[in-house]
Amino acid sequence: MSDMSEIQKKMPPSEEMRSIGLDMWKTKRRNFKELERESIRDSLTGLYNRAYFDEQFDKTETGSVLILDLDKFKDVNDSCGHPFGDRVLKTVASKLQASVREKDTVARYGGEEFAIILDGDIDGKKVAERAELIRAAIEEIKMECSTENDDGTWEKNDVNPTISIGVAELSEDRSQTLKRADDALYLAKEKGRNRVEMWTKPVTGELNGLRLKKQTSN
Numbered sequence: 001m002s003d004m005s006e007i008q009k010k011m012p013p014s015e016e017m018r019s020i021g022l023d024m025w026k027t028k029r030r031n032f033k034e035l036e037r038e039s040i041r042d043s044l045t046g047l048y049n050r051a052y053f054d055e056q057f058d059k060t061e062t063g064s065v066l067i068l069d070l071d072k073f074k075d076v077n078d079s080c081g082h083p084f085g086d087r088v089l090k091t092v093a094s095k096l097q098a099s100v101r102e103k104d105t106v107a108r109y110g111g112e113e114f115a116i117i118l119d120g121d122i123d124g125k126k127v128a129e130r131a132e133l134i135r136a137a138i139e140e141i142k143m144e145c146s147t148e149n150d151d152g153t154w155e156k157n158d159v160n161p162t163i164s165i166g167v168a169e170l171s172e173d174r175s176q177t178l179k180r181a182d183d184a185l186y187l188a189k190e191k192g193r194n195r196v197e198m199w200t201k202p203v204t205g206e207l208n209g210l211r212l213k214k215q216t217s218n
Contacts, residue, residue, distance in 0.1 A: 045093035053107035073112040080145035162194035
């Protein structure tokens, strides 16, 4: 009996036990939320990752999708280094996030490519205007990197990233929607970059003409 009394004396009061249990529950919940966030976020930019984008893409009933690609980003990495390139990606990601509404989805699609779902937006003129505002916001970014010359001296270089955007309205065939946005993006690149192209039926013919011209010139 005395042994039981000693054990009881060592046990914390019930209030303390409840407090300990609550703290453990909060810690587990916080850890779960952190893991959940990591599973849907891009580790570099903090934007949603491609897996989460694909999930939202399938769920969204109406709207438009934008595929965006930084222009000549390889040149930035080659001249300024990959750490600086990462800074550019993070800066661009922040601008993209600030350029959309809370209900829209912004994701890093891979490398220097991003994707945006404009939830509910199907009015071509308004979507084009929003895409143009996003393009202009990226064009406003002014950065600077230092590069080493052959003689060992250092030189400062202005870096002003631009982005090309392809836009397509969501259709029942989601793979077709992405192809249309990709085709529009390709056209934007071919027409000089730093521009927005909306997918319409004539785009396919224009693209075929450009590709045929490339093939015959090679």
